[in-house]
Amino acid sequence: MKRSSFLIILLASLSISAAEAAISVRDDAGNIVTLSQPAQRVITMAPHTTELVFAAGGGDRIVGTVKYSDYPAAAKNIPRIGDNSMLDIERLIAMKPDLLVIWRHNSAERQLEQLRKLGIPWFYSDPHKLRDIPDGIVRLGQLLGTTAEAEKAAAALTQKVDALAAKYQQRPRVKVFYQVWSRPLYTLNGSQIVSDAINICGGENIFAHLPVTAPVVNIEAVLAENPEVLVSGQRKDDKSDLEYWRSYAGLLAVRRGNLFGIDADLMNRAGPRIIDGAAILCEKLDLARTRRAQP
Structure with missing residues (x-):
């Protein structure tokens, strides 16, 4: 085989491998979120998103969060980057996040447009049904590379919701x-x-x-x-x-x-x-x- 042909095949193979390694999920706004590898530096931008990331097995990946993110107890020690309505954009950028888990609220939505221009991937979380919560945990687990832990937590929560519905x-x-x-x-x-x-x-x-x-x-x-x-x-x-x-x-x-x-x-x-x-x-x-x- 000619050297040039070998290089073409090798490059094609590497491209396919890279594409296969990429992680893509759909967030609650219907947008596709794609990461080249599991997120390692996450910023959660609402208290409920902090709880979801912990449930998905990624609590130790959270490098920044917002005011009132106080559960579980470990969340109290995470550095703050503002609150739902006002973010410290400079501090956020300095944390070098590779994933934002967001919830649009008040003036922070305008600031999010600044972050969008920087190309930082984000996952929008806004569950409207109880059963959306375990589903969101599974999708976050995929982005974090913690699928097994996320699926276990999601299954337990789904069982609770199903039991409540069956009973009441x-x-x-x-x-x-x-x-x-x-x-x-x-x-x-x-x-x-x-x-x-x-x-x-x-x-x-x-x-x-x-x-x-x-x-x-x-x-x-x-x-x-x-x-x-x-x-x-x-x-x-x-x-x-x-x-x-x-x-x-x-x-x-x-x-x-x-x-x-x-x-x-x-x-x-x-x-x-x-x-x-x-x-x-x-x-x-x-x-x-x-x-x-x-x-």
Whole structure:
């Protein structure tokens, strides 16, 4: 074989090997993310994305994260590069990340365009269903080269979701108002992952039909819907977040004592722990069902 022919075959072989080594997955925005090798220096740009990367087996690859990324405990020691709304771009670049795991929010989205121009690959995470969480963990595991650990974690989470759905989803429906914040009064619509948790628990989000993901509503709108249950993503520093509703004695949820607070970190973060939050929610809705027979 001529030397030139041999070199052509060798180069072609190397090109094929490189193409085969590349890792490509689809993120939650539908975009293809391609890495030439497993990510080694990851920056997570939302608390829930930090939890997802840890669940996928890549916690030790995270070199930077944002404010409030505090779970698991090891995440508290990761250097900060800002928060969801404002990033320290210079510090981020200095960390030389080979993968960003992002969630678009507020003004940070404008800063992300700066990062896009630098060519840093990113994976957009925005689960809308509980079952999207294990699926996202598997895809992150592929990008991290930790597929075995990611698939194991994903299988356990899928089993939990399936068990909740089998136990609660077909039970008598419960009308639910989910309160994200009380001043002003924020809730969530049907596209948000909390609404999927409510549905799996056999509940009905009274504001699922609204077009905005996190709409502001007024008290009169809640009273008109007359929900059987009020649930708050309870902030640790405000244990009385639902107490003001007690003055509305005609509200069905108040009459039956169905005012429930659940740790906001278990409900408002679209990471693995929301499945634990959903299990608590399901128990609360089942408690409300038992109160229907009471005077």
